[in-house]
Each structure stands twice: as structure tokens, then as C-alpha cells.
Amino acid sequence: xxxxxxxxxxxxxxxxxxxxxxxxxxxxxxxxxxxxxxxxxxxxxxxxxxxxxxxxxxxxxxxxxxxxxxxxxxxxxxxxxxxxxxxxxxxxxxxxxxxxxxxxxxxxxxxxxxxxxxxxxxxxxxxxxxxxxxxxxxxxxxxxxxxxxxxxxxxxxxxxxxxxxxxxxxxxxxxxxxxxxxxxxxxxxxxxxxxxxxxxxxxxxxxxxxxxxxxxxxxxxxxxxxxxxxxxxxxxxxxxxxxxxxxxxxxxxxxxxxxxxxxxxxxxxxxxxxxxxxxxxxxxxxxxxxxxxxxxxxxxxxxxxxxxxxxxxxxxxxxxxxxxxxxxxxxxxxxxxxxxxxxxxxxxxxxxxxxxxxxxxxxxxx
Amino acid sequence: xxxxxxxxxxxxxxxxxxxxxxxxxxxxxxxxxxxxxxxxxxxxxxxxxxxxxxxxxxxxxxxxxxxxxxxxxxxxxxxxxxxxxxxxxxxxxxxxxxxxxxxxxxxxxxxxxxxxxxxxxxxxxxxxxxxxxxxxxxxxxxxxxxxxxxxxxxxxxxxxxxxxxxxxxxxxxxxxxxxxxxxxxxxxxxxxxxxxxxxxxxxxxxxxxxxxxxxxxxxxxxxxxxxxxxxxxxxxxxxxxxxxxxxxxxxxxxxxxxxxxxxxxxxxxxxxxxxxxxxxxxxxxxxxxxxxxxxx
Amino acid sequence: xxxxxxxxxxxxxxxxxxxxxxxxxxxxxxxxxxxxxxxxxxxxxxxxxxxxxxxxxxxxxxxxxxxxxxxxxxxxxxxxxxxxxxxxxxxxxxxxxxxxxxxxxxxxxxxxxxxxxxxxxxxxxxxxxxxxxxxxxxxxxxxxxxxxxxxxxxxxxxxxxxxxxxxxxxxxxxxxxxxxxxxxxxxxxxxxxxxxxxxxxxxxxxxxxxxxxxxxxxxxxxxxxxxxxxxxxxxxxxxxxxxxxxxxxxxxxxxxxxxxxxxxxxxxxxxxxxxxxxxxxxxxxxxxxxxxxxxxxxxxxxxxxxxxx
Numbered sequence: 001x002x003x004x005x006x007x008x009x010x011x012x013x014x015x016x017x018x019x020x021x022x023x024x025x026x027x028x029x030x031x032x033x034x035x036x037x038x039x040x041x042x043x044x045x046x047x048x049x050x051x052x053x054x055x056x057x058x059x060x061x062x063x064x065x066x067x068x069x070x071x072x073x074x075x076x077x078x079x080x081x082x083x084x085x086x087x088x089x090x091x092x093x094x095x096x097x098x099x100x101x102x103x104x105x106x107x108x109x110x111x112x113x114x115x116x117x118x119x120x121x122x123x124x125x126x127x128x129x130x131x132x133x134x135x136x137x138x139x140x141x142x143x144x145x146x147x148x149x150x151x152x153x154x155x156x157x158x159x160x161x162x163x164x165x166x167x168x169x170x171x172x173x174x175x176x177x178x179x180x181x182x183x184x185x186x187x188x189x190x191x192x193x194x195x196x197x198x199x200x201x202x203x204x205x206x207x208x209x210x211x212x213x214x215x216x217x218x219x220x221x222x223x224x225x226x227x228x229x230x231x232x233x234x235x236x237x238x239x240x241x242x243x244x245x246x247x248x249x250x251x252x253x254x255x256x257x258x259x260x261x262x263x264x265x266x267x268x269x270x271x272x273x274x275x276x277x278x279x280x281x282x283x284x285x286x287x288x289x290x291x292x293x294x295x296x297x298x299x300x301x302x303x304x305x306x307x308x309x310x311x312x313x314x315x316x317x318x319x320x321x322x323x324x325x326x327x328x329x330x331x332x333x334x335x336x337x338x339x340x341x342x343x344x345x346x347x348x349x350x351x352x353x354x355x356x357x358x359x360x361x362x363x364x365x366x
Numbered sequence: 367x368x369x370x371x372x373x374x375x376x377x378x379x380x381x382x383x384x385x386x387x388x389x390x391x392x393x394x395x396x397x398x399x400x401x402x403x404x405x406x407x408x409x410x411x412x413x414x415x416x417x418x419x420x421x422x423x424x425x426x427x428x429x430x431x432x433x434x435x436x437x438x439x440x441x442x443x444x445x446x447x448x449x450x451x452x453x454x455x456x457x458x459x460x461x462x463x464x465x466x467x468x469x470x471x472x473x474x475x476x477x478x479x480x481x482x483x484x485x486x487x488x489x490x491x492x493x494x495x496x497x498x499x500x501x502x503x504x505x506x507x508x509x510x511x512x513x514x515x516x517x518x519x520x521x522x523x524x525x526x527x528x529x530x531x532x533x534x535x536x537x538x539x540x541x542x543x544x545x546x547x548x549x550x551x552x553x554x555x556x557x558x559x560x561x562x563x564x565x566x567x568x569x570x571x572x573x574x575x576x577x578x579x580x581x582x583x584x585x586x587x588x589x590x591x592x593x594x595x596x597x598x599x600x601x602x603x604x605x606x607x608x609x610x611x612x613x614x615x616x617x618x619x620x621x622x623x624x625x626x627x628x629x630x631x632x633x634x635x636x637x638x639x640x641x642x643x644x645x646x647x648x649x650x651x652x653x654x655x656x657x658x659x660x661x662x
Numbered sequence: 663x664x665x666x667x668x669x670x671x672x673x674x675x676x677x678x679x680x681x682x683x684x685x686x687x688x689x690x691x692x693x694x695x696x697x698x699x700x701x702x703x704x705x706x707x708x709x710x711x712x713x714x715x716x717x718x719x720x721x722x723x724x725x726x727x728x729x730x731x732x733x734x735x736x737x738x739x740x741x742x743x744x745x746x747x748x749x750x751x752x753x754x755x756x757x758x759x760x761x762x763x764x765x766x767x768x769x770x771x772x773x774x775x776x777x778x779x780x781x782x783x784x785x786x787x788x789x790x791x792x793x794x795x796x797x798x799x800x801x802x803x804x805x806x807x808x809x810x811x812x813x814x815x816x817x818x819x820x821x822x823x824x825x826x827x828x829x830x831x832x833x834x835x836x837x838x839x840x841x842x843x844x845x846x847x848x849x850x851x852x853x854x855x856x857x858x859x860x861x862x863x864x865x866x867x868x869x870x871x872x873x874x875x876x877x878x879x880x881x882x883x884x885x886x887x888x889x890x891x892x893x894x895x896x897x898x899x900x901x902x903x904x905x906x907x908x909x910x911x912x913x914x915x916x917x918x919x920x921x922x923x924x925x926x927x928x929x930x931x932x933x934x935x936x937x938x939x940x941x942x943x944x945x946x947x948x949x950x951x952x953x954x955x956x957x958x959x960x961x962x963x964x965x966x967x968x969x970x971x
Contacts, residue, residue, distance in 0.1 A: 019462075057549055077552040084553040089544035092551070094568045103564070104554030151554065161553075380774050384787070387767065391794035391846060394805030397815050401808070409813045454701035465964050470705050476900055476950055477713065478907020480924035481943045488719055488936055489712035491728070526709050529701070558694065580796070587798035590910070594931070603800060610804050611913075623801045630796045638789055 008033040008191040013063035038206035046215040083152035091136040098132040122150040162194040233364040236284035243332040263327035268363040287335040293353040305355040310346040402624035419621035432600040440585040451532030479590035515597035523591035532577040539573025720941035737941035753922035757905030760844035772856030795850040839915040859893020
């Protein structure tokens, strides 16, 4: 047998159609064992479909799924080494907490003393010691999700699948649970695959993130990579707050490319992509790396700049955002820490420049 | 729940109207019971309470056998129609042809009893003629006699009659069930059957039992379909109807009517009382637990 | 990749690489899948096909005790050119009146329960109407004879109160008796159908209307009825068709001329005129399907299903 144990989940050409609707188009994905892996993307993008295919709740239209090297594409969920945590309402309301957590063990016909012992240990791991005899409706939302986690973990499956597990919780609790999930995962060392549409949650928790939209795997990488160096234009638009300008390549010199963005020409690092003159590309810059230069600063050197008009300022608490409009009509955001911001020196209609350091611009070909 | 400005009296009047309407609909039933307990029967000037007409019914061998047939039919209908209705409700949740499926299952509600019974009667007669002809032709004698009028044809008629009600009752109960619990059970290692048995069934049990109770009552009350399709044997209601239409009402007939009514009233009353008590006891245990949490 | 049939993975959960014969037979895609088609198959074989075949059989030739294949309009001519057709038309008229009376008496109850009774108690109040519905129709109908009869409950009561001196005898065995019987039998259905239909009328609508200063009547006509139309229509069709088809009510309460389609069919069967019974059944089925089709075109009846789907 080939030693593929370091890859916990692998999908090859995985796709799913519902009648004529395509939910997932040919996804190739590899998830290393022991990782906290997050599938992130907008609603209806296919991330839950992918998770449910891995869990066996859906049958693939095409392609295969391997769990630790075994083809499980046609194996029903109860025979797969995966356990699922659902968004809500998934606890059995007529069973106690202990009954819920021990259900899978009871199906395995373990002696009841052993079941009780494992249940107690697992409940203490998720911080619910002493809740054994409660019924699900007597628990808070966060506690219910902990019970679900315990129910999944107690089976010692190879992969834990989490389908928007924190989406039903309020913002503060979601944050706390995020850290806790991560800690528990590190403690048990099991592969977690977590679906969410909340990028803050994904950033906090993930070892690696896969961006999934329109039924496709857009790109995949560590949270830092995805945030700092997105490869795809979609990722730049989806993660963080990026200003994106579309344009056409007018010249390529070494790793530097000149891009005509309508009102002016800017330079960007081609990032080892094969570019030729005339290619349609996009350039993205994180809004917190942008600056506004006044008419009198137009001779500042070593920055990229596009002429624009100042529109408005928004106070957001931690940061202040400035809205500026390019000559092409596109709106851009400049964000700065609110400590540094005084009252804005610009007012509506002022001609200004949107500027950034040369290395901060990222060029996207798709 | 009324708004703050409307008068309490108009609200009370509406309630009075509602209850009065139910009472009016029940008048014939109560009048029947009233007569059946009178020693002197219908229209008599004097009234003396007695159970003697009921004991007459229970001493009549013919009626007892009719009663037995009725109970057997009711039991068989429950055993077949309730599982069918349950499977139909499960199928409805997953099928893409929801509208057509519902139309097929609920249409029997709209077709009057005599019309369904007449077409089924002719259908069964044709089937049974064709099958015995086939049996003669092929020499396969087991083919013959399948759809001769009898217990099975009456049972099929009753299943068609009760399935829409069962389907609706179970479907409404299932509406409160969250299907991700089945998936959660599958994820814990349960087969589809185990997930249904351990997780879904306990939660829709009340609906299934009410559907079964309704089925028993509906079968017990049914007359038109059963009498056309039953063949040889007598049921309780077919005896009652023939007394009503042919020999005229005797004191014993009123007692039979009383039995039919009481079976329905007690079953429905039992269900209502049971659900109300259950809701109350659930609320009480919940309150106790909350109190314990607050003090502990 | 070499794989054995059973492999131990992770925490001891067994993956069956290829399901066994037994697993395939009873698994998610085996017999179990076909089990789910059983109700549909049953209904098609024992309900849809027999009711559709009535049309075929209605053209058969009548024989002494049975019928034989043929193509004749005899049964239809027999139906449309005799007193049966007049009776059928007048039973349609009486049925229509019953529908209207049921709507006037019963639908306000559905509105009242939805609007003024707390959510948790609504189903229990509606359950009250199950009680009369669940007591045998035979008893409720037949007992109207002693209730409405010469020495019956109503007459005795009114005489004792001194409202009338002579017993009223013009109710039983007249069209009025049939209509009373139909209303008493079918009223619960308009309450159930109306209750389901009112699910389509969200409660805040009443507050919005009050805010806009609409009168009760305007709210009823402009908001409630259009929104609840599919359910009201379904309840109405139910009562109308059963008024035409349930033989028991005219048989017990009606006079000599009170003969509806159901009674014609049962009388034809007792007279061993099976093609005629089938013709009447076919006419009833076509009436029913026609009404449902028109209703669906007007109100989109699938809207009724939204609460359960």
C-alpha cells in the first residue's frame, strides 16, 4: 500500500451537479494530516457541498475522494472515518448530553462503563464537565456546539468536518470559541476541515485556507499568504480590503511591468508571471497601505500614484476610511488608524493622488 | 392576544360563537347518546337512565361478530396504511416531483366515497374476472381468486381512504424535525435505519400514534367503501345502516350509534388530554430544572 | 494501489471498500430506494387507474348482470336525457348553497383563531372541530332525523319555550334538510382549510392595515380573502364535490327528488347497471378535475403546500 498517510483528504476532479445546476466543478484538493484547514468563500459558492462530499452526505457526480489514501467516493457517511459538526439543531433533543456524546460509541457496541468513561473525558476536554445529564434545550448555543464537538471527537475519527459551526453564535462568543477550537485541535492533533464565510474566523483559526467560489477552488495557502500575496484577483477582492484597478500591460522589463489603468500608467511587480504586452491584468493594493497625497505633494518620489478626487471620510472606531474617486469613476478606500488621523486635511472635490509604495502592488492575471 | 383597544366582550362573544358552533355540530351525537341511555327509548315522555340497550348489543352474536370484523379491518388498515403514509411522507421530503406526488396522495380526499367505491368495485370485478380467465387458460390455478370481493378488497379501499389523513398528520409532525440530526447520526456511524430508529422516530412518534388513532376511528366509522367492497362479512356500521334504512331504528340501534360515537370521542379526547398533559409536564420539569440551577 | 476488502483506518472505524451483497440489497441505493416508491405505486394502481378507467367503462355495453366491451353513448344519453340530469343539476345548486353557508359560518373562525388565539394554542382550538368530524358521518346525519323530526329535539324545545305551537315539519325530506345535513357534515373542512390558508396571511398585516385605517370589511375583502384564496377554494371544492357525491345525505334527509350523483351511482350499481354507474363516476371526476384546474389557474393551488413543504 502506498504510504499516503500524510495526506488526510484528497479530492481528484471532484464535481457535483444537481440536475442542470453545477454546485462544484472539478476540484483538486489536498489536506495534510493534522492540519486545521478552512474552506472559505461566499455563500452558495460550493464550500458546503465540498464538505458534504467529503463527509459522504452527497455522492460525487465525477471524481474521487481519498481519505488517507483510501477511495471513499462510494462509501456512505457511517462507514467513513469522518465526523461532522453542524451549524445548529443537530443535537438529538430527546437524549441527554451524555447520550448524545456516547451515541456513536453505543453503536460500536462498546461496554457502557467504557462509554461513560470516554464521555466524561471528552466533556472535560470541551469544558463541559458536569453537564452529562442536561438536555440539549437547556444549554446555550455555545455549549451546544461544544457538545457537538465532543460527539465528533469521541469517535476518534481521522477527520473532523465542521460546517459553519460558529455561524449561529453572537460575535463575542464566536471569537472565544475560535481560539478554543484551535486549542482543542492542537491538543488532539486530528485533521479539522472547517467551512465558514467569515474571513476573520478563518484567519484566526486556520493553518491553511482554501478560497472557494462559484464551485471552484480559487486558491489555497496559509492565512498570511492569502492576505499578503493573493494570487487571484477574486481573492484580493474577497479577503481584507483591497483597492483593485484593472488595466492593460504596456511594457515588460525584467520583473517590472507597466500597466495602463486608464488615467495613468503604473508599475507593478510581475511576480514571475509570463506577461506580454496587451494582456488584461488587475493590480491590487491593500487599503491600509495606501496614502493620499495632496496636489502640493505630487513630486514625492519612489511611490506609485494615480490622480483622484477626494470624496468623503468615514469614522469606523479603530480606523478611519477615506473614500476617493479615480478619474475612471472607480471608488477606492484609504484606511488609516484613527489615532493617527486628525480631522481630514482634504474636503470633497479636492484633486489628490492615491499613492502606495512600489512593492505593495500585486499584479493578477486572473 | 387582542389589541389593547378592542372590547373584551367582542372577544368573548367570538369564543362563545366558536364553542356554540362545535356544540351544534355535536348535537346529533349527544342526542343519540341521550336516547341510548333512556329505558323508554326515543320520543318517550319519561326518562330513566339505563345501560340495558348496550348490554343487548353485546349479547347479540351477529353484532359481536360484526364488531370483531370491524376491529380486524381497523387493525389491518393501521398496520398497512400507517407505514405506507410514513414512507410517503419521507419520500415527499426528498422527491423533486412534490406537487404531483401530493396531488396523487391527497386527491382521494376530494373524491366522494360513493364514486371511489363504485370505480374500485368495477375495477376489482374486472381484475378478478381477468385473473380467473387467465388461471383457466394457463392452468395456473393460484392466479385465480385474488381480487374477489372480500377482506382484502375492503382493506385496499380503506387504505386509499385513510392514507391522505395519515400523510398529512405525519408530514406536519415531521415539519418540526431537523433533518441534520439524521446526518449527525449517520456521521456517528449509524446506518440509515439506525438513524431513523434512534433519532427521528422518537421525535415523530406522537404524529405516528395520532395518525394510527385517526385511522382506527376512520375505519370504524367508514360505511360506503366497506359495504361495497367487503363481499360476505358484516361490519358494525353496515349492520347499523341496514337497520336505519330498512328495519327502522330500535333502541338497540341507538346503543350501537352510541358505541361508534363513544369510540371516536374517547380516542380523540384521550389524544387531546394526553398531549395537553405532556406539554404541561414538560413545562413543569423545565421549570424545576431552571429553579434548581438558580438555587444551585 | 492494493486494497483489501476491509481496511482499518484511524480510530478503528472500518471502511467497506466495496459493499457486500447484503449491503447493496438493503443499503441506501438498494431495495430501500424502491421501498420509497411503494406509496406512489399503490395510489396509481388502486386509485388513479381505477378512476381513469371509469371513462373507458362508461362506454361499455350493459349486459344482464355485468358489462361487455363496446363503444356506446347509451349510458350518457340515459343520464343526460332523464330526470337524473335535472336531479343532478338541482343537487349542484344545493351543494353550492351549502358551500356558501359553510364559508360564512366557518371561515371567520379560522380568521379569529389565527388572529386572536396565542400561537401555541391555535392547533388545540382547531382540534375541537376534529371531534364532530371524527364521529361517524352516518350517525351525525341519521340522527338529524330525530333532531329535526316532528317529535324531535328542535320541535320539542321550541314548543316548550312557546315560540311555536305546531311542530315544524317542512325541514326533513326537503332540499332544506339536505342543505342542513351537508353544512353539519362538512363545516369542519372549511375551518381546517381556512386555518391552513390563513398561514399565508402574516399577522403583522393586521397591524399594518389598522395603521392605515382600513375598515374590517376592507381588510377582509382586500387582504385576507386574496391571500387565503387557494385554501378557501380548496375547502369550497371539497364541500361542493362531496355535496354532489355523498349518497348518504340525500338518501337519509332528502325527499323523493333529492338525488345526487353519488346516489345515482349507488342506485345504478344495485340495479346492476354498471356502465351508468361508471358514467356518473366519470362525470364526477371530470367535474372535480375541471374545478381544480380552474382554481389552479386562478389562484395557484400549490401555494397551499408551502407551509408543509
